[in-house]
Amino acid sequence: MxxxxxxxxxxxxxxxxxxxxxxxxxxxxxxxxxxxxxxxxxxxxxxxxxxxxxxxxxxxxxxxxxxxxxxxxxxxxxxxxxxxxxxxxxxxxxxxxxxxxxxxxxxxxxxxxxLDSKTPSILPRVFDGLISVIPIEDGCAGNCNFCITKLARRNLRSYPLRNIVETVKRMISQGAKEIELTGQDTAVYGLDMGGKVTLPDVVKEVASLEGDFMIRVGMMTPEMAMRHLDSILEAWENPKVYKFFHIPVQSGNDKVLREMNRKYTVDEFRAIVKEIRKKFRLVNITTDIIVGHPGEDDSAFEDTLNLMKELRFERIHIAMYSIRPNTRSSMLAQVPGPIKKERLKRAVSLYEELSREVHKEYLGRQMRVLALERGKDDTIIGRTINYIPVILSDAVLGNWYDVKIVDSSFFDLRGEIV
Structure with missing residues (x-):
């Protein structure tokens, strides 16, 4: 068919x-x-x-x-x-x-x-372009009150390390230049198999393979990242691993984090960021923030804005809280819609301001960039070692370039090939 x-x-x-x-x-x-x-x-x-x-x-x-x-x-x-x-x-x-x-x-x-097969799935054997997306696990160990995904992916299932490595080998042989190791929470990898093999083990094994490729690791929750932070930082030292960490904080207020049933404090999150930035001079810490979750008053929202200013994330995915059926957060007292919309507007505005400032710091730098995707108007999108997008002209997909950063926006950088 x-x-x-x-x-x-x-x-x-x-x-x-x-x-x-x-x-x-x-x-x-x-x-x-x-x-x-x-x-x-x-x-x-x-x-x-x-x-x-x-x-x-x-x-x-x-x-x-x-x-x-x-x-x-x-x-x-x-x-x-x-x-x-x-x-x-x-x-x-x-x-x-x-x-x-x-x-x-x-x-x-x-x-x-x-809806819930007991037959394990295979890992992908196909991909588009130069980026191969490889799930390493499915499901999570958390129970966040706002999350509906846990109702869809109820069971934590990690793919065997041998299968992951063989799949990556196949993708590299087929021309993949970026291996995206993904999951609902990559940091829980192996927990369902006794915890003897963890995310850092996966990254080290994949990074040891021969070939010209880079590894991007998907989202990890703060509470699970804390459990393996030293070994995570060690694994990320490999030159084939993007210095990129997607760690959602969700709120800058401890009371709201408790309402969300998140298993860390704001100070613990700060400590994670501090350790990562101490280890890597050039790093991209991307986070998620939910605005208007039940329990968020004006003071709590200001705490979130202040955390954004303090930690100056390279990328933030900001979302206005929306009720999801059959979740605990949907049964709590809700923040009025107009207030949520106004907070979202303020948070996005601050993010754009901060991101422009962060990206301006790259102006004049010479950076190594891997050309990966086609952009608009015959441009090519490349990635720096810390996974910041760079818009290039006259580049060939799959090649590395020494690039001088000549312009920036809140979303990306503009580069000229040296």
Missing amino acids: KVYFETYGCALNKGDTYSMMSLLRERNHEIVETLEGADVVVINTCAVRMETEEKMKKRIRELSKTGKKLVIAGCLTGAQPGLVSSLSPSSSMIGPQSISDIVKVVESNERVIS
Whole structure:
């Protein structure tokens, strides 16, 4: 059959899509680029925020009217199967921890619902461009009150180290220049296998492979990063590892962190950042912040703004809290909508101001940059050793360049090849 995929959400979802594509290709199904040319449509959904859910609902309704066989996969299916079924009663459904059943679902003449398969999935054997997304684990060890993803990915499952290394070898041989090791919380890797093998072990093993490539490690929660911080910093010393850390703080106020059921304090988060920056002179610490979570008063919000000013993150993903069904935070007293919107506006404005200041510090520097993706207007997007995007002209994908930084914006840098 000819199968078309639409993927929404995080890098882990992208990795799941590549795994499903790999399984289907091994059964001689064809992955097609357009909806019109497909016999089967697979939509891999995201449910992390209310507006994302509304977008998914709209798209599911649209795809249901095409007359093609529809498979609804991903976190919306895992977290709210009843809702998904009501949107498209005849469609097959596959949860994010059941992607190993994709062949059965696509090949069946009947409607199939698979929400929690016991069959382990394979790692991806395909990728697009020069960036290969490799899930190393699925699920988390936390229980955050605002999170719906934990309802979709209920079980912590780490992929065996041997499988990860063999998969990365295959991707490098196929031309991958960036290996993105991803997961719901990469720092919990191995916890379900007795904790004898951890995230730093994975990074060290992958970095020891031959080839010209870089490693980017996905999000890790502060409480889990603290458990292995010394060995994480040691593993990141390898020149093949981007000096990049995605560690979500979510709030700069301890009371709000308790309401969120986050298992660290603001001071503990500060200590993590301090240790990372002490170890690496040039580093990118990216974080997430939720504005307007229940329990956030004016003072707590100011604490978050002050933390942003103090730690001067290289990148911040800022989101306004939105109620997610069947979560504890949805049952707490809510911050009024207009106040949340005003706080979001202030936080984003401050972030843009701070980011412009941080990026201006790169002006005039000469940096080593790896060209990875196509940008707008025939430009190429490269990455510095700390994973800051640099816009280049007249670059060849896959090559390294010595670049002089000549301009900056709040989002990226502009470089001239030396």
